[in-house]
Amino acid sequence: MSTSEAIAAEAGEQTGWDAVRELPPSAKLVAKVLEYNETLTQSQLAEETLLPPRTVRYALNRLEEEGVVESRFSFSDARKRLYTLTIESR
Numbered sequence: 258m259s260t261s262e263a264i265a266a267e268a269g270e271q272t273g274w275d276a277v278r279e280l281p282p283s284a285k286l287v288a289k290v291l292e293y294n295e296t297l298t299q300s301q302l303a304e305e306t307l308l309p310p311r312t313v314r315y316a317l318n319r320l321e322e323e324g325v326v327e328s329r330f331s332f333s334d335a336r337k338r339l340y341t342l343t344i345e346s347r
Contacts, residue, residue: 260347276323284316288325291342298337336343 270299277288283306290305297305299318317340320326325344331337 263319273325276343277325278318280319281316284291284319287316288320288342289315289325291340296341298331298339300337304340313337 270342275287280288286306287302290302294301294305299310299313299317302308302317303310306313308316308327317328321328325342326340327343328338328340331339
């Protein structure tokens with residue numbers, strides 16, 4: 258457990274997969290797809306999950322709020338963001 262996870266646990270906040278468990282099914286699916294594919298764009302996630310882009314965007318926002326997904330700009334196309342799961346796989 259990292260220091261930030263320990264502090265969050267003391268404060269009663271959920272971290273990692275425990276935090277994901279409380280999210281909507283779409284966010285869980287996006288998290289699982291990211292677990293198996295290290296880094297994907299929003300459009301790639303929509304293609305992999307078969308979810309509408311708007312639903313994927315909502316799921317990513319929820320996952321980022323929980324601190325389990327990080328995003329960064331793509332070097333090959335600055336208009337796109339790359340999403341990575343920040344929690345360890347089971």
